[in-house]
Amino acid sequence: MQDGQKVCVKCGSWQNWRRFLPVSNATLSLLVALTSVLTVFISTFANQYRTIYPVREVDISGSYDPQKNVLTLDIYNFGDLPAKLATNIHCFLGMENAMEIALGMSREDEPAAMVKYWTVENRVIGPRKNVKVEYALQTDALSLGLQQVLCFSALSYLGGKTKIEDFLLTIVPREGDYWWAVDAFFSEELDMEKMYLNLSGDDPESPNYSWH
Structure with missing residues (x-):
């Protein structure tokens, strides 16, 4: 390992702060995808709610x-x-x-x-x-x-x-x-x-x- 190297070329593990997070790249990708889906769901739900219960002001x-x-x-x-x-x-x-x-x-x-x-x-x-x-x-x-x-x-x-x-x-x-x-x-x-x-x-x- 060279000084300042962030990823081990043999095992592929992170050597900076990310090594303390027991999360793989695949898990991070899934979390990003889940966040996107939740954002769309919440926005759609909010619009549907205001359609059923519209604001009158x-x-x-x-x-x-x-x-x-x-x-x-x-x-x-x-x-x-x-x-x-x-x-x-x-x-x-x-x-x-x-x-x-x-x-x-x-x-x-x-x-x-x-x-x-x-x-x-x-x-x-x-x-x-x-x-x-x-x-x-x-x-x-x-x-x-x-x-x-x-x-x-x-x-x-x-x-x-x-x-x-x-x-x-x-x-x-x-x-x-x-x-x-x-x-x-x-x-x-x-x-x-x-x-x-x-x-x-x-x-x-x-x-x-x-x-x-």
Whole structure:
């Protein structure tokens, strides 16, 4: 054996750190092949799992233009399924603290004046896509003024079994600003249907009460 020689020319054994590993070249080759197979299997399993149990996650923010009475929603779909926004958004005026109501920290049981916004734009947001949708006030004769607003809307996840998810929007006016921030709230703890009926004063049997 010469100095620095890593493999014995007679027995073929390693002379460096690898001699302490009781693994042959054939075993190492099998381990490499097994690793490759496991990688493909895990990737395939993960894809199949997300097909059966897809991720549903949408982030919504927005702004309101008080001059044009236009509500703009900025939606990003982080999930695996396309999502579709409702055509209409129902908004109640004159809330003392719309944010606290949306967070479930306070409640409003008295009926309030309602306005509706609608859109004819594309409302479908593909997986890992971002879309902006503008909603216009259905009447030109009304302005929000400087009132806080609580809005009800919904989106549906398409593909497979359709799932509808309700959400709330709050508009808090800022005097002198060209636009007001719009915040969205998703909550499974709030009874949004009961809250909507309290604010609208509608008959739950009426076909017009829903915001979906």
